[in-house]
Amino acid sequence: MEEKIIDGKLVASEIKAKITAEINNIKLNNYRTPKLCVIQVGDNPASSTYIKNKKIACEKVGILFNLLKYPATITEQELIEHIITLNNDPNVDGILVQLPLPDHIDTNKIIDAIDVLKDVDGFSAHVLGNLMINKTKVVPATPKGIMSLFNYYNIDLVGQHVVIVGRSNIVGKPLANLTINAHATVTVCHSKTNNLSYYTKQADILVMAVGKPKMLTKEMIKENVIIIDVGTNRDENNKLCGDVDFDDVYSKVKMISPVPGGVGPMTIASLLENIMHLYELHNK
Numbered sequence: 001m002e003e004k005i006i007d008g009k010l011v012a013s014e015i016k017a018k019i020t021a022e023i024n025n026i027k028l029n030n031y032r033t034p035k036l037c038v039i040q041v042g043d044n045p046a047s048s049t050y051i052k053n054k055k056i057a058c059e060k061v062g063i064l065f066n067l068l069k070y071p072a073t074i075t076e077q078e079l080i081e082h083i084i085t086l087n088n089d090p091n092v093d094g095i096l097v098q099l100p101l102p103d104h105i106d107t108n109k110i111i112d113a114i115d116v117l118k119d120v121d122g123f124s125a126h127v128l129g130n131l132m133i134n135k136t137k138v139v140p141a142t143p144k145g146i147m148s149l150f151n152y153y154n155i156d157l158v159g160q161h162v163v164i165v166g167r168s169n170i171v172g173k174p175l176a177n178l179t180i181n182a183h184a185t186v187t188v189c190h191s192k193t194n195n196l197s198y199y200t201k202q203a204d205i206l207v208m209a210v211g212k213p214k215m216l217t218k219e220m221i222k223e224n225v226i227i228i229d230v231g232t233n234r235d236e237n238n239k240l241c242g243d244v245d246f247d248d249v250y251s252k253v254k255m256i257s258p259v260p261g262g263v264g265p266m267t268i269a270s271l272l273e274n275i276m277h278l279y280e281l282h283n284k
Helices: 008-028 045-061 076-087 107-113 125-132 141-152 172-181 196-200 246-252 263-282
Strands: 035-041 064-070 094-097 161-165 185-189 205-208 225-229 253-256
Touching: 008 045, 008 141, 008 263, 035 045, 035 076, 045 064, 045 263, 064 076, 076 094, 076 107, 094 263, 107 125, 125 172, 141 172, 141 263, 161 172, 161 196, 172 185, 185 196, 225 246, 246 253
Parallel strands: 035 064, 035 094, 161 185, 161 205, 205 225, 225 253
Antiparallel strands: none
């Protein structure tokens, strides 16, 4: 069974080990330690869990982590002013605003307030524009992690038909650009796509990122497809599962990333890589 599994935990652990070694070297040379600041507005339980995971990951590799919590009643302008303070702090390498934000705050305005050289999430219009023309190393963490999996497992995208189901600004759209830059032929599907299985059956490489538990079944794919499952859902038994019915499709696939243990660990590892890249830029 292992020969078909795209093991995100394994690849992420190797990335983290490399970063730990880099930070140990930084400390040995008495240089400033890389630092990430995370902003949380309100007390969304899911956000708190994501932040806790990021904190643990940072601390394990030696990156300094600072959480700034603000009440859900904070004004848009107040939040922007806090971000500007962090922009001007030479000891801060990455700024991350945990989403979602309260309805009265314009998310795009907040993201674009972050200094481009500190935008560790890579969600700003500037970074995404540079991604389109293949001119940035800072890439939204989930698509970056997926590309790292392709690289680790020697999955050549040249000339392959990559079908991405999901068009979010965080996963689908950036990943479409990354795979185009890697010379794949790319189709992006979404909730308004008619006859979805017509497209999924054509995929040499299929990325599922829609947030619907076990929606992809073996009738919707061709033999020997490579599947990347980005979904994080709960099934009828409250068990963690992806957008793909793993047990149903397994016999038909060439390779597949599981949930959990596939894309999830890579997202955190890729965020750490982004912090290190921004740190290098600040210390050139």
